[in-house]
Amino acid sequence: MSDSADRNVFESARPRLLGLAYRMLGSMADAEDAVQDTFVKWQGADRASVVNADAFLTTICTNRCLDYLKAAHRKRVDYVGPWIPEPLQTDTGSDPETDLERAQSLTTAFLMLLERLTPKERAAYLLKEVFGKSYREVAETLQMSEAGCRQLVSRATRFVQSQSPRSVPTEEQQNMFLSAFMSALETGSTDQLAGLLAESVQYRSDGGGKTTAITRTLEGSKAVSKYVARILGRLWQDGQGQVFEMEINGMRGLVLHNGERIETALTLGFTENGLVDQLFLIRNPEKLARLEDTVHCDAKSGALWH
Template sequence: MSSSDRFEKARPRLLGLAYRMLGSMADAEDAVQDTFVKWQSVEGDEVLNPDALLTTICTNRCLDYLKAAHRKRVDYVGPWIPEPLQTDAGSDPETDLERAQSLTTAFLMLLERLTPKERAAYLLREVFGKPYEEVAETLQLTEAGCRQLVSRAARFVRSNATRSVPSAAQQSALLNEFMSALATGSTDRLAGLLADSVELRTDGGGKATAITRTLQGSEAVSKYIAKILGRLWDKSQTFEIEINGQRGLVEYEGTTIVTAMTLGFSDAGLVDQVFMIRNPEKLAQLEKLIHHDTRSGALWH
């Protein structure tokens, strides 16, 4: 197999890793392209484990991107939410729940609260199934150090991530109640579907109208949805699609998507997070369908 063919075979997996690391498909694609450029300078015959080397190059490029992103986030206007993807995971009966959930907005937001190396170690080991020896070599740490990173990250994820996501039909029913609240202005039925601790974040990035604080509590969130968004959203231009592996809503203005909404859920199946993305730079790629292999974590157009 040629050097280029090896890279192309690995590209979907590298893209899946880079997007989870960075929360931005544009940055992920740049990181993967940077990986290809560096890979071209490697003498293929001298590489014993090409996949491991490609993973190392891509991971470390992503860590460089995260350093630059941290500086940008300081000046970011309002809450930051990962770039949404319109996904197609198919209907694979062998879906790995943990891998399937590792693409959701709620999960990516959890990763944001880990250190960059914790995030990398956790993804490489728990989502992409890399052996500790390879993770350690990629991050230039000892195996013991990597085990500690993964253990610490896994404890955090387990204590914060829901283990039971409602079915697609149940998610659609929740979104229908959201649409009903927008249309009627009534919060009665919607409030009953929200966890008491629900939070609503809107990411406009200073480029679109958005609230710059996080709303908390079922009463505040349900009233905002019914009373404020009910006046602002064009219900006739709102459609349900799959966003990051879960059912979500997109609002159009003409032929342009101006809002994307996705949800996070509590263990009881109630909505405990509402994510609304309005930053046009983050919505630009949402028209493109991204395929997600839930068994491998790979992403491709």
């Protein structure tokens, strides 16, 4: 195979590898590094001995992500306040048949759920349930027995299903909440907002120690709605920023612009009956630096590309 053909093989796999790496790591910068590391390994491989290029690349990328997760765990011990995955401005299309899979695999709420799995559980679950690999392929990728792989996927699936009902809020429900959120910011009234929050709602803000952000998790509809109306309302309305709607990780969200720079991004998690049970406010400038760049998503394959 020529160098050109070898590169074409890799480039055809790159979007899928990037989709896997981002879901594994919650960081597009780290995901791109993992994919680039995979390319370097591909260039140096004896490709005549590679029987299945897709399986080879998936294995290299997955194991590189597992290495990144080990390093990330050490870094997050010292992270200031809650850690939230890097938000993406997404273009996921509008195929209603794939809305469920799209929302489940890209939303901030789902990525946060994956953080509670072990790295190998996360890898096995994503490869099997999101990227459609067989148990044999997943086992070969993770270099373990097929029986062990089935146990990993089974544990991860039970946890995910117990924590995350497989339902997606309608466009109307998403719009209704964003409208109520903006009304609370502008008027200070929590009447409309409180009715759309689950009793167990949680509010997290990620500033990473680099900008102002509350460093504890707020819980309960009363505390969260009061904080939005009284604190965020003052902060968002007193400044010179403008608020815009944006598709963030496959769902509607809000961004606060301050001049040419995005200062804050808001994304949500919903319950099975359409109430908001999680609010994620990302303020860490390192995580917002590339939010203006649209990332396209193929919901059927899980692929991501710029």
